[in-house]
Amino acid sequence: MASLHQRITAMVRTLFPFLLLFVVGATATASASSGARRPLFREYIGAEGKNVTFADVPVHPGVDFHFILSFAIDYAVDAANASAPPQPTDGRFVVYWDEANLTPAAVAAAKHRGGGSADNKNNVRVALSLGGDTVHGANATFRASSVDAWVANAVASLTEILTTYGLDGIDVDYEHFGERETPEVFAECVGRLVRALRALGVISFASVAPFANPDVQAHYGELWRRYGREFDYVNFQFYAYAANTTVAEFLGYYNEQSSRYAGGGGKVLVGFGTDPASNGLGPGKGFFRACRELRRQGRLHGVFVWAADNSAADGFRYERVAQRFLAGAAPGFT
Numbered sequence: 215m216a217s218l219h220q221r222i223t224a225m226v227r228t229l230f231p232f233l234l235l236f237v238v239g240a241t242a243t244a245s246a247s248s249g250a251r252r253p254l255f256r257e258y259i260g261a262e263g264k265n266v267t268f269a270d271v272p273v274h275p276g277v278d279f280h281f282i283l284s285f286a287i288d289y290a291v292d293a294a295n296a297s298a299p300p301q302p303t304d305g306r307f308v309v310y311w312d313e314a315n316l317t318p319a320a321v322a323a324a325k326h327r328g329g330g331s332a333d334n335k336n337n338v339r340v341a342l343s344l345g346g347d348t349v350h351g352a353n354a355t356f357r358a359s360s361v362d363a364w365v366a367n368a369v370a371s372l373t374e375i376l377t378t379y380g381l382d383g384i385d386v387d388y389e390h391f392g393e394r395e396t397p398e399v400f401a402e403c404v405g406r407l408v409r410a411l412r413a414l415g416v417i418s419f420a421s422v423a424p425f426a427n428p429d430v431q432a433h434y435g436e437l438w439r440r441y442g443r444e445f446d447y448v449n450f451q452f453y454a455y456a457a458n459t460t461v462a463e464f465l466g467y468y469n470e471q472s473s474r475y476a477g478g479g480g481k482v483l484v485g486f487g488t489d490p491a492s493n494g495l496g497p498g499k500g501f502f503r504a505c506r507e508l509r510r511q512g513r514l515h516g517v518f519v520w521a522a523d524n525s526a527a528d529g530f531r532y533e534r535v536a537q538r539f540l541a542g543a544a545p546g547f548t
């Protein structure tokens with residue numbers, strides 16, 4: 215395996231300038247030919263073992279819909295002792311989302327589901343998210359023996375998963391960091407990974423998912439300073455703020471995080487949680503009032519939700535509200 219990793223890394227280094235030109239050219243062509251852009255709606259799915267499927271989730275034909283599979287993690291279970299906590303693998307990722315329901319065939323079906331007119335087909339894309347809060351109840355802490363080793367392992371293992379599942383993008387959601395895994399180490403590992411995956415043509419978009427915590431912001435802030443142009447979206451976890459957040463406070467947080475993550479390639483999206491553990495400004499408590507104000511200012515870049523697994527219980531009520539809100543006058547759910 216080591217030699218495969220080295221070959222891929224060497225190939226990325228050699229071909230990078232050429233591949234970058236190719237990728238940039240392809241992106242420009244694709245957006246020119248697909249006409250007006252639809253509003254963006256994104257939803258995490260698969261982390262909680264609740265048997266939620268892509269087909270369960272309502273998809274409005276008037277939005278660009280991203281499912282985000284949660285999670286791929288570079289931790290492995292000890293085959294000899296299933297009750298021992300999973301151990302870090304230095305960038306060798308494995309699938310921890312609900313593999314029984316969220317299969318490669320299910321991804322293909324979700325992406326072809328489309329909706330509405332011929333124009334509206336293929337409004338669904340699917341990404342995976344890296345890390346997450348915990349793995350089998352323990353912190354999914356970011357660990358790397360060295361930048362080169364982690365990147366080589368991550369490029370090889372994620373290329374395999376992304377191509378097997380036919381995925382389109384990645385999201386970065388590490389929430390805990392080792393003491394040796396400084397902001398600089400994290401930035402180089404993740405930044406070089408995303409650049410390599412783009413150059414190999416296995417992803418066409420990337421996002422980060424930070425929240426308001428000093429250590430988390432230090433790590434993602436350094437990533438943004440060094441590699442912000444590699445990212446399209448910031449799924450800022452507004453639902454990690456206090457449960458008594460007002461609309462005015464929410465708009466203040468939005469301004470603060472938008473200036474923190476300015477100057478890269480990405481835009482801060484607003485999000486709410488349907489997880490009982492989520493806080494922040496809820497969809498029943500003014501979230502959409504805040505969205506209306508941002509849209510009035512021309513600053514609403516999209517909405518994301520954590521998570522489909524929890525929303526199934528009330529029939530995805532707020533996913534419907536959010537997508538209708540985003541789609542405006544576009545024809546509705548089929």
Ligand SMILES: *[C@@H]1O[C@H](CO)[C@@H](O)[C@H](O)[C@H]1NC(C)=O
Pocket residue numbers: 263264265
């Ligand atoms: C999910 O499906 C599996 C297989 O059908 C079943 O054993 C399990 O109990 C289900 N879990 C939930 C939370 O519904």
Ligand SMILES: *[C@@H]1O[C@H](CO)[C@@H](O)[C@H](O)[C@H]1NC(C)=O
Pocket residue numbers: 295297298299
């Ligand atoms: C398996 O792991 C558990 C939890 O870490 C530990 O208590 C137990 O001793 C281990 N068993 C063996 C056979 O190593």
Ligand SMILES: *[C@@H]1O[C@H](CO)[C@@H](O)[C@H](O)[C@H]1NC(C)=O
Pocket residue numbers: 353389390391
């Ligand atoms: C998990 O990480 C948080 C910080 O991100 C830390 O405060 C907590 O102690 C960690 N838990 C364990 C069990 O290591």
Ligand SMILES: *[C@@H]1O[C@H](CO)[C@@H](O)[C@H](O)[C@H]1NC(C)=O
Pocket residue numbers: 456457458
């Ligand atoms: C909101 O909740 C936080 C704790 O989550 C508390 O410290 C703060 O005082 C509360 N603010 C108001 C205005 O109630």
